[in-house]
Amino acid sequence: MPLRNARGEVTHFAAIERDITAQKAEVSVLRELATTDPLTGVLNRRGFSEHAQGRLAGALRDGQELSLAMIDIDFFKRINDTHGHEVGDQALIHLAGLLRTSFRESDVIGRLGGEEFAVLLPGATLDQSRVLMDRFRTRLATTPLRLHDGRWLGFTASIGVAELDPEKASLATLTKAADSALYAAKHSGRNRVYLAP
Template sequence: MPNEYEKDHRALIQEALNDPLARIPERLKSCYYEHQKALNLKYLLQVNLIAQFAYVVYTLADILVLTDIRTLLIVSKLGFAVVMTLITIWIYNHYQNLPLFDLLLPTSIIGASSIWFFNLNISESPYTLIYQYASLVFIVLANLCVQVRFRPSLITTSLITLVIYTGVYFNTYGDAYQILLFSLIYIPVLIFSVYISWNSTLKSRTVFLHHLLNDYHRKAFEKLAHTDALTGLNNRRYFESLATQHVHANFESPNPTTLLVFDVDHFKQINDSYGHDIGDRVLQMIADVSSKEMRHSDILARYGGEEFIALLTGTNSDDAVKIAERLRKRIENIEVNLTDGRQFHFTVSIGITILETFETDLNVLIKQADIALYQAKANGRNRVEHYDPSMDQSAIQNMKRSWNIESDVKMIVE
């Protein structure tokens, strides 16, 4: 089952998706930028480099139109393109800040359009009035590449528009008719380019939020597939998969590993006396206490019925016994309160075995721990026993006949 933190996050994501603007919650912004960085950083690098190349190509066209200032064009525009290319590559290699990189091209276009209009206004070419309409490409390029944040792009868009209109004003000597004519063409392109920027950033936010929500759903299904529904622990199949991987890895790189098998003493009597609901509560309490005793690297599972199992990695026999004793005592002190005011305690028996460096069969390890577990039961229950080869199969069979309690003896002899 998802914890409260996961539920809160999912509710936050769903609320953001229901927002028409798909605004990213503050606590998710760092995650959003990392996600966009993985998707768009290389793309933004390519767009910036292609834009600088396009600016160079524009310079060749300028040379053909503004023939009287060729030297100034080459020095100013090509120089600017080279400088911006070097800055772009440096930022990409040393300072991969996505929000900054997202606005790098629009910012550079402010400078590029300023240089372009400066040259246009100096030139005496008769084509300058017509050629000023080529500046429309600046606003389109500036908004075409924005992928992450829309509001900051409005600032760069406004500055580019200010530069362009200033250039047009001086280029037309303040002719209102020429400025109006330019505006009738520029403003629709401006609106279109701003829409592109808004739509791109909205799509980026929506895709991220859907990705995050789908990731939660995927993890929930994966967890459901390998989790015991009652206790929330790993189930038997998943435990065997993880433990087998560890056993095989341990053969290649030996590391002290022990296995604990434990189950509830007289669990059938608990069910018969108090009901299966109380029996389920007992198992959930054991799962809760056991989880708190385990480290992140340990593998804990409900193995079936009232039996639990734990693989303790990097743990020798002495430490395993200490952990098992601590666990046994904590479970012994659990108090179960009934609705009628009565209370009762319960205990567990624990069997321990250590993984030998030459052993690669998990079933052998489990069988040894099971034998130690039933030795603990034979010795009075509520105790810890370490496996010893002297605990042979015949002794277990004798225990089974003497107890005459089928539920207390596991099928360890196949």
């Protein structure tokens, strides 16, 4: 803002300066809280969807393959009913930890709700994803969770995988296809990976 003398000539400029570093940090913490699942630390549905939309747009732009896997714990209700809700929560944390150490930094991992998780695999074809997901399924099935009383709890998951079709490209379409494959995996006996046609 210009400051003038009695003759109306500009002699100085005044400015108000405010350090917004703290506000910026606060906004970023709030953003993180809004997009992260507090129990497992992976992205929540909203965070996953935001990241996935971005990666999907990138894949379409670059003509890159992209796959989506939906992962759902088998008989999770039974785990809760038999061992209690706290052990159920531990199982969710266990699964999220295995997901984090099984996939690349560039893959997007989220908990979509309840015992359902999703992994978005940019650059992966349906066939490559099948191999990766089957490896993960086996890793989960052979890595039991150690309970507080020293006992071990083994559990499995069913997985449905779909690949991005550039002709029908939307996250909703891809999710629906992976969900149908997951449904088929559940109904054919669980603890398996099914691919969307």
